[in-house]
Amino acid sequence: MEKIRFGKTELMVSKVAFGGIPIQRLSLEEAVKVVRGAIDLGVNFIDTANGYTDSEEKIGQALKGLPRDSLVIATKSGANDKETFLKNLDLSLTRLGVEYVDIYQHHGVLEESYDEVFGENGAFEGMIEAVKLGKVRFPAFSSHNIPFAMKVMREGRFHVVQLPFNYVDDEAAKEAIPLAKELDMGFIAMKPFGGGLLNNANLCIKYLKQFDNIVPDPGIERLSEIEEIVEILNSGELLNDNDYKEIALLKEQLGDSWCHRCNYCQPCTSDIPISTILTVQSHVRRMPYARVVGMVSAGMEAARNCTQCKDCVSRCPYNLDIPKLLTDNVAFWDNYVAEHE
Numbered sequence: 404m405e406k407i408r409f410g411k412t413e414l415m416v417s418k419v420a421f422g423g424i425p426i427q428r429l430s431l432e433e434a435v436k437v438v439r440g441a442i443d444l445g446v447n448f449i450d451t452a453n454g455y456t457d458s459e460e461k462i463g464q465a466l467k468g469l470p471r472d473s474l475v476i477a478t479k480s481g482a483n484d485k486e487t488f489l490k491n492l493d494l495s496l497t498r499l500g501v502e503y504v505d506i507y508q509h510h511g512v513l514e515e516s517y518d519e520v521f522g523e524n525g526a527f528e529g530m531i532e533a534v535k536l537g538k539v540r541f542p543a544f545s546s547h548n549i550p551f552a553m554k555v556m557r558e559g560r561f562h563v564v565q566l567p568f569n570y571v572d573d574e575a576a577k578e579a580i581p582l583a584k585e586l587d588m589g590f591i592a593m594k595p596f597g598g599g600l601l602n603n604a605n606l607c608i609k610y611l612k613q614f615d616n617i618v619p620d621p622g623i624e625r626l627s628e629i630e631e632i633v634e635i636l637n638s639g640e641l642l643n644d645n646d647y648k649e650i651a652l653l654k655e656q657l658g659d660s661w662c663h664r665c666n667y668c669q670p671c672t673s674d675i676p677i678s679t680i681l682t683v684q685s686h687v688r689r690m691p692y693a694r695v696v697g698m699v700s701a702g703m704e705a706a707r708n709c710t711q712c713k714d715c716v717s718r719c720p721y722n723l724d725i726p727k728l729l730t731d732n733v734a735f736w737d738n739y740v741a742e743h744e
Contacts, residue, residue, distance in 0.1 A: 404445030404633060409475075409618065410589035412541045412562050414505060416448040416475050416618055418636050419608075420591065423451030423458040425624035428691045431461055438465035440626040442474075444633045450565075450591065450620050452479035452510055453491045456694060459498035467500060476501060477563075477591075479510035479545065480526070483519045488529035492538060503537055506563050506589075509544040513666070514551045527560065545593060547664035547678075549574045553582055565591035567664070568617065569601060570610040570650050571657050584616045595619035598685030600657075604628075606650060608635040609642045622689050660728060661721070668715035668725060676702040677715055677725060680732050692743050699736065706733050 406415040421441045426434040438449070438461070449466075451458045459478060466474065476499060480491035492507065509526055521527045533539040543563035546552040556564055556579070564583060568575045572594065583590040592614075596607050599622070611619050612635075623629045642650075662681035671677055679702045686695045706729045715725045 404637065406447070407615070407618070410562060410583070410616070411587040412506070412589055414475050414541075414589070416589075417446045418618065419446060419629075419632055420448035420450045420477075420618050420620040421446050421629065422620045422622035423449065423462055424455055424622040424689045426461050427456045427458050427694060428624065429461070431464060434461035435465040437623060437626050437629075438462055441623060441629045442469070444629060446629065446633070447473060448475045448477070448618060450477040450506075452481075452508075453495050454479070454481055454510065456691070459495055463498050463500040471501060475505045477506035477508065477543070478504055479508040481510040482526050482529075483516050485524045485526060485529040485532075488526035489533065492529070492533055496538065503540060505540045506543045507533065507539040507541075508563070508565060512544045512546045512552075512555065514548060517551075517555075541589075543589075543591075545591075548666065549579050553579055556582055556586060556588060559586075561588065563589035563591065565593050565620070567594045568592040568611070569595050569597050569607060571597055571601065571654050571661055572663055574663065576614070580614055580617060590617040592617045592619045594685075595621050597661075598622075598682065599688030600685055601653075603649075604631050605635060606642075606646055606653075608632055609640060609646060610650065612636065612641060658721075659723065662723065662728070663721060665720065667718050667720055671715060672712060673705060673708050673710055675705045675709060675729065677729070680706045681723075681725070681728050683732050683736055687739055696740075703733055703736050 404417050406417055409416045426437060449462055451462055478495045480488050482488040482491050509520060512520060519525055530542045534542060541562040543561055544555060545565035547567055549566060552564060552566055566575050566579055580590060592611060595611055601607055662678055664678040664682060666678055668677045679699055683699050686698060709726055709729050711726045719725060
């Protein structure tokens with residue numbers, strides 16, 4: 404597979420990364436087979452996170468015996484403080500069976516935690532120390548809030564940014580992707596399949612092929628998935644008129660229900676974690692049952708107490724009917740749980 408220069412990291416990475424969320428649902432043997440299969444196809448960029456249960460351990464087993472310098476390994480910590488951040492890193496290195504990671508990300512940086520992460524004894528102090536110790540080569544961060552992420556990008560602390568980007572959740576195309584190019588930052592396209600909600604690989608990957616400075620990071624559960632993606636990337640095919648028409652139709656259909664996880668709707672007067680509830684169907688498609696239950700059960704109970712005040716609606720930049728979507732997703736959740744009882 405063709406490799407591209409990944410911004411000022413100077414790393415040469417495959418045109419697609421291997422996203423490590425879905426292998427949580429696989430046995431160790433199955434996960435190793437999928438990871439190894441992707442590498443055999445030419446994928447040298449592996450992305451996971453400390454919080455993805457046993458994903459790092461499974462990837463570590465798959466990487467045993469492979470030349471370390473042939474791979475680009477990225478993982479993440481969601482810690483806000485220095486001590487926990489460094490503990491997470493050391494645990495990740497142990498699980499992955501490596502002495503360093505190429506790219507280490509502050510996972511899901513939020514505007515409200517900015518002062519903590521970048522303040523005294525914050526996680527970013529841990530990042531600086533980890534780079535000095537050689538445990539991390541290039542600092543990175545991920546976020547779902549595009550305007551906030553662009554502010555952080557401009558501050559010049561990071562080599563790589565990871566933001567949601569697909570043909571529906573396309574806000575990054577306007578300014579964030581051009582800014583990454585201007586700053587020579589590597590850009591990882593999070594959720595290129597909308598977190599499992601977009602199922603046409605041909606449309607998803609051909610859309611992303613238009614942007615020469617990004618690397619899609621799809622979650623992979625089956626070898627056939629990455630085989631199809633690689634085939635599309637290696638083909639010379641680009642979007643045609645029919646593709647554009649289909650994308651326009653799908654965007655229109657999804658536009659009034661697609662949560663972008665910007666969290667401008669917060670805080671909720673009933674303490675409902677709105678974006679978690681509105682994206683539960685994505686979590687269900689990518690994660691093990693027990694993991695999803697731990698993530699969303701408490702929030703679902705809170706969502707049942709929505710007062711329909713609609714304060715969230717007035718703050719949503721996408722004009723979503725949030726109370727209705729909460730009701731719909733609670734109903735989806737109840738059916739999902741019933742199927743697993």
